Amino acid sequence: MTTTVAFLGLGHMGGPMAANLVKAGHSVLGYDPVPEALAAAAGAGVEPAASATAAAAEAEVVLTMLPAGRQVLALYGEGGLLAAARPGTLFVDCSTIDVADSRAAHRAAVGAGHRALDAPVSGGVTGAEAATLTFMAGGGEAEFAAAEPLLAAMGRKVVHCGGAGAGQAAKICNNMILGISMIAVSEAFVLADSLGLSDRALFDVASAASGQCWALTVNCPVPGPVPGSPANRDYRPGFAAPLMAKDLGLAADAARAGGVDTELGLRAAALYAAYAEGEGADRDFSGIVRSIRARSAAGPARRPGGQAGPVQPDPQHHDEKDELT
Template identity: 80%
Template sequence: MRTIGFIGLGHMGGPMAANLVKAGHRVLGHDIVPELLAAAVDAGVAAPGSATATAAAADVVITMLPAGRQVLGLYADEGLLAAARPGTLFVDCSTIDVADARAAHAAAVAAGMRALDAPVSGGVVGAEAATLTFMAGGGAAEFAEAEPLLAAMGKKAVHCGGEGAGQAAKICNNMILGISMIAVSEAFVLGESLGLSHQALFDVASTASGQCWALTSNCPVPGPVPGSPANRDYRPGFAAPLMAKDLGLAARAARAGGVHTELGLRAAELYADFAADSGATEDFSGIIRAIRDASQKGGDQA
């Protein structure tokens, strides 16, 4: 069993740290939000009092933060790397820009540490149920060391390649997801206009060539998939602002690489608008309501 430092105990990090506790590890944690830290302590996480104190006592440091600038700032400006013991493994599970992931890896190595980027897929439900998928970038030895810890928090971990490869896999995967959710939502709205019931469309598409995760696991209409957020008034499993963030990262990478991703760029625009408006507190599947509203306005104008 290892001593794990876990920094970032929000909707994802809190349950992940709790699952490490359940697996028998000693988990030290820190978060700048007192309520989140208190909830983690209730789940068995010890609180040394600061991020640097957490890192100083850990064999492995896991971070789960909102953006790359926070990861890089924590590593360097706030002294996380300087506080840790030489050779400590840093595993960043945040979803950040590929360039930031590579910069974080380089900073860790320069400080005498080892590093792995390991963003996740599965949302809050997956974090709570320990069914996340991890996409890891870094050395084979670092992945092998981290893999038992990832297994305590998820159901699958894939070593995608060198530093930054985990982040690359994450943004590519979520570009597929964002595009497919828009396509599924548009199909349901079209079906409504043609008098087709939600259940009928689901029964056909879920067993035909339209089958995809956005349809069969996260269906954007109530009824066909009882566990989908649509049955909870779109309370987030994976929040729309997070999808907007991930699609923005994919769009930035596509533009930087000169890659033609017409649907990816359009999906990023649609989710940015949705997240800034009615979808600010909704699951990303709630974009069906924005599509339905826009369709209604178009019909009224016609």
């Protein structure tokens, strides 16, 4: 059954997602403030709209894929999408944003006479292009049932996680696991190299043993063992390091707000923030292995006081932990 969808945000993720809705037979009105993104989507069959509100006014479902919660709330705000849309329009936000912002957007939509669902994604640009994303949805059963066919056209797995904000909660928890796992896998390869063990040998053992994980077997941070991983393309994303830093920052904020002791999550957030601000600004998140290797090559001189031994947490990390205890 054809649905008219307003797709707002046609960047690296949103563009391919909108194209897959077109392929599935839906009518898609698209808008993005970047002319190149809008033109690329038009080439894939998306009908360009003059503005976000113009698209929303014609749609049964308004789907947003935006960088931050403040942008979602601004678009939903006074004189924006909620005012332009027909009563009862289903708003599906696929952005990865703060849980509190997501719940605020949900309340605003419902308060304006609409329906709402948060449905962030996992799978990166490759998953968006191949329609193999995983969607984590939060909202009512009826809203989920209405959105599920659209989400299934863009992804391989669609999970209803609970009420408003539950999709965002699942996303930041999942990516905290992923960020920590990638650092652990990267450190293991650097350690293995220092011990004279080849990347292939470690991969062959760990991929068939208790160290097996997605960060190793799908997104392996070293070239060779997994030909399709970004490591074999000079760490071109994939899942860009700044996006991982953003997601880990959201998880860290949620942990502090809830008084949850996520020591490894906070440390991973600090490491990815530093990597994303430096050489990782335009690289896949798995490229953090290069930073670990570079720090290791610097030897004891890189450590406080020039002493050998484990790297000490930075003062910011101490402050973060103090807030939790």
